[in-house]
Amino acid sequence: MRILSGIQPSGALHIGNYFGMMRPAVALQTEGEALYFVADYHALTSLRDPEMLRANSRRVALDFLACGLNADRATLFRHSDVPQVTELAWILSTVAPMGLLERAHSYKDKLARGMSPNVGLFSYPILMAADILIYDSDVVPVGKDQKQHIEITRDLAVKMNETYGQIFKLPEPRIQPTTETVPGIDGQKMSKSYGNNIDIFGDEKEMRKRVMSIVTDSLAVDAPKDPATSTIFQLYSLVASKDETVDMRERFVKGGTGYGDFKKQLFEKLWEYFAPMRKRREEILKDKSYVDDVLARGAKRANEIANQVMDRVRKAVGLR
Numbered sequence: 117m118r119i120l121s122g123i124q125p126s127g128a129l130h131i132g133n134y135f136g137m138m139r140p141a142v143a144l145q146t147e148g149e150a151l152y153f154v155a156d157y158h159a160l161t162s163l164r165d166p167e168m169l170r171a172n173s174r175r176v177a178l179d180f181l182a183c184g185l186n187a188d189r190a191t192l193f194r195h196s197d198v199p200q201v202t203e204l205a206w207i208l209s210t211v212a213p214m215g216l217l218e219r220a221h222s223y224k225d226k227l228a229r230g231m232s233p234n235v236g237l238f239s240y241p242i243l244m245a246a247d248i249l250i251y252d253s254d255v256v257p258v259g260k261d262q263k264q265h266i267e268i269t270r271d272l273a274v275k276m277n278e279t280y281g282q283i284f285k286l287p288e289p290r291i292q293p294t295t296e297t298v299p300g301i302d303g304q305k306m307s308k309s310y311g312n313n314i315d316i317f318g319d320e321k322e323m324r325k326r327v328m329s330i331v332t333d334s335l336a337v338d339a340p341k342d343p344a345t346s347t348i349f350q351l352y353s354l355v356a357s358k359d360e361t362v363d364m365r366e367r368f369v370k371g372g373t374g375y376g377d378f379k380k381q382l383f384e385k386l387w388e389y390f391a392p393m394r395k396r397r398e399e400i401l402k403d404k405s406y407v408d409d410v411l412a413r414g415a416k417r418a419n420e421i422a423n424q425v426m427d428r429v430r431k432a433v434g435l436r
């Protein structure tokens with residue numbers, strides 16, 4: 117089984133990225149050949165600062181390693197180290213119906229948030245399909261926001277197979293039901309671009325500040341509170357033990373505890389949860405060349421697979 121996923125280096129990673137994609141991706145690295153990449157080509161649709169793109173890309177690789185990606189088991193690489201993927205994106209675009217892309221939620225969502233509608237943003241799902249198909253991927257661990265992109269990938273694979281014969285496997289999304297959409301501090305999906313993120317490797321003061329600004333209703337301390345609609349409770353249940361979660365649920369329902377106290381408790385747990393990863397990050401940083409070495413090894417392996425698949429594709433469509 118081949119497992120593949122990508123993450124954009126558009127800023128610091130947040131706990132939505134962690135629980136939605138990185139934790140499941142790390143768990144899957146023992147179940148088959150795992151390939152994970154830093155999607156720097158994709159980030160060009162929104163990030164136009166070359167130094168920042170380079171720095172963010174290295175940082176995402178470092179953070180992913182700190183979060184448990186084992187470079188001896190999984191392949192970690194930069195998107196742009198496999199430029200063949202843009203060739204495949206072009207080939208896929210020649211069979212992609214306009215209507216398929218016009219229906220893409222993430223494009224409409226980005227425009228609604230004021231991003232300029234460049235062609236790259238519009239055709240993003242085609243590049244993402246190429247990312248997945250070029251490695252003959254079976255399983256793609258992602259958060260729920262990426263589900264439609266995987267459906268588009270499958271549609272494009274079917275179109276290619278119908279047109280040129282069996283070229284591509286159909287990949288399956290792997291979405292964790294309990295963490296498919298991690299809420300941000302305003303209760304909406306956590307996202308860097310919504311400004312509601314809690315970063316994994318922010319400093320203590322910053323993480324505390326973000327947690328203490330979680331939006332709540334204005335119920336009094338004594339009032340019973342609803343855990344099911346509370347962002348504090350949802351985030352707490354991701355990082356606390358079963359018993360601790362049951363205990364917080366009871367205290368919500370019983371009343372007598374204010375949101376401020378619950379937030380403090382959430383911050384303590386979050387800080388503790390990511391402590392081993394902060395430690396590992398410090399250790400990795402001591403070896404100046406570690407991240408670059410991992411990315412170089414990853415690029416080599418990713419190219420081996422991509423070249424094989426591209427040979428097949430070029431032959432099938434008549435480019436050879």
Ligand code: TYM
Pocket residue numbers: 120121122123124125132133134135136137138155158243244247248256257258259260261262265295296297298299305306307
């Ligand atoms: P990106 O960089 O926006 O996010 C990386 C991963 O984190 C997940 N995620 C979340 N999951 C749950 N709750 C949240 N609040 C949350 N926020 C982010 C995303 O679902 C994603 O899995 N298009 C992709 C990157 C990509 C890719 C690929 C993924 C490019 N090519 C090929 C898989 C396969 C993206 O922008 O993810």
